Amino acid sequence: MQDNAHTTDVAIIGAGPVGLFAVFECGMLDMKCHVFDALDMAGGQCAALYPEKPIYDIPGYPRIDAALLVDRLAEQAEPFAPTYHFGHSVTGLERTADGFVVNNAAGERVAARAVVIAAGGGAFGPNRPPIPGIEAFEGKSVFYLVRRREDFRGKRVVIAGGGDSAVDWALSLAELAAHVMVVHRRPKFRAAPQSQAQLEALAKEGRVELVIPFQLAALEGTDGKLGAVVVADLAGNERRLEADCLLPFFGLATELGPLAQWDLTFDDNRIAVDPASCATSRPGIFAIGDIAAYPGKLKLILTGFAEAAAAAHAIHPLVHPGEALHFEYSTTKGVPGS
Numbered sequence: 001m002q003d004n005a006h007t008t009d010v011a012i013i014g015a016g017p018v019g020l021f022a023v024f025e026c027g028m029l030d031m032k033c034h035v036f037d038a039l040d041m042a043g044g045q046c047a048a049l050y051p052e053k054p055i056y057d058i059p060g061y062p063r064i065d066a067a068l069l070v071d072r073l074a075e076q077a078e079p080f081a082p083t084y085h086f087g088h089s090v091t092g093l094e095r096t097a098d099g100f101v102v103n104n105a106a107g108e109r110v111a112a113r114a115v116v117i118a119a120g121g122g123a124f125g126p127n128r129p130p131i132p133g134i135e136a137f138e139g140k141s142v143f144y145l146v147r148r149r150e151d152f153r154g155k156r157v158v159i160a161g162g163g164d165s166a167v168d169w170a171l172s173l174a175e176l177a178a179h180v181m182v183v184h185r186r187p188k189f190r191a192a193p194q195s196q197a198q199l200e201a202l203a204k205e206g207r208v209e210l211v212i213p214f215q216l217a218a219l220e221g222t223d224g225k226l227g228a229v230v231v232a233d234l235a236g237n238e239r240r241l242e243a244d245c246l247l248p249f250f251g252l253a254t255e256l257g258p259l260a261q262w263d264l265t266f267d268d269n270r271i272a273v274d275p276a277s278c279a280t281s282r283p284g285i286f287a288i289g290d291i292a293a294y295p296g297k298l299k300l301i302l303t304g305f306a307e308a309a310a311a312a313h314a315i316h317p318l319v320h321p322g323e324a325l326h327f328e329y330s331t332t333k334g335v336p337g338s
């Protein structure tokens with residue numbers, strides 16, 4: 001078998017909170033999973049949009065930061081040894097004699113008995129600033145998401161953008177970076193007024209430099225290592241900001257992409273499912289979490305968790321045909337290594 005061809009029981013599209021919990025629920029029913037995500041990390045919206053925000057409606061956690069919830073879900077899935085395929089969108093789905101083959105943009109192919117679509121609002125991808133040659137710096141000194149703030153300790157960081165992410169990360173990184181510069185095209189930010197006031201206070205103290213009204217124009221550096229970010233104002237005046245990293249925060253776009261062409265029944269851009277099983281209109285394909293639609297659906301993480309359990313039970317006979325499924329509590333069954 002080629003290195004990029006795999007076989008498993010269940011292919012899960014989306015490693016958001018709901019996709020991660022589906023690994024656990026499938027694992028409890030002796031089903032192995034491969035999980036795909038366009039992002040280069042797990043967590044979906046929790047990781048990409050609000051990692052440091054507290055969530056208050058996860059049962060058993062009166063308050064938990066979104067990033068920590070993702071870590072806990074990954075830890076809960078770990079005994080079932082999922083394989084993750086990060087950093088590339090799922091682009092294709094083929095029906096085979098005994099299931100499906102799912103493949104991503106990197107050419108990885110996973111044959112599975114069943115497919116679970118936990119794709120939220122669609123594949124996440126950054127809104128890239130139109131700077132020639134930026135791709136060469138991506139992942140080395142240009143980052144569209146902050147995975148670990150510690151990575152920026154002692155660095156000279158340029159943050160571009162005027163929304164919550166730009167302002168919140170400027171405040172956060174000012175505590176440990178060598179120098180933080182915020183490039184924005186106008187004095188008014190689109191962030192929470194309290195955060196903007198904090199940013200302006202830091203700027204007065206000289207702990208953050210506001211580079212306004214400027215826009216990104218060019219990058220200087222070699223082999224993906226940034227040396228400087230060139231910015232320009234509308235009159236064409238340029239400034240050269242010496243920097244180690246650039247964080248462009250112009251939002252993340254979501255794209256339903258090829259899923260929309262998979263002959264599934266859609267209900268207002270979401271996949272219509274039977275709420276008892278999360279089965280879609282195509283046998284063997286299930287949808288859970290934000291992407292799944294049925295009357296009365298609440299787009300909440302806790303709803304998605306219950307859907308993951310329902311889907312796993314519905315998938316069991318496809319993976320283990322003829323095997324009776326006796327409903328068991330986790331307290332009775334335990335998990336591997338427990």
Ligand SMILES: Cc1cc2nc3c(=O)[nH]c(=O)nc-3n(C[C@H](O)[C@H](O)[C@H](O)COP(=O)(O)OP(=O)(O)OC[C@H]3O[C@@H](n4cnc5c(N)ncnc54)[C@H](O)[C@@H]3O)c2cc1C
Pocket residue numbers: 013014015016017018019036037038039043044045046049050054055056057088089090091118119120121122123124255256257258259288289290291299300301302304
């Ligand atoms: C600011 C904010 C605050 C929130 N607060 C709360 C809260 O307090 N409580 C609560 O319950 N909910 C909250 N939510 C909503 C919650 O985050 C979502 O309900 C939850 O993330 C849905 O999980 P999911 O796994 O279904 O989808 P997502 O988290 O959207 O994850 C889907 C993943 O699928 C991937 N994907 C999609 N298509 C493809 C493809 N073709 N190929 C590869 N990967 C793909 C995406 O890249 C993404 O990572 C909040 C949302 C936001 C934005």
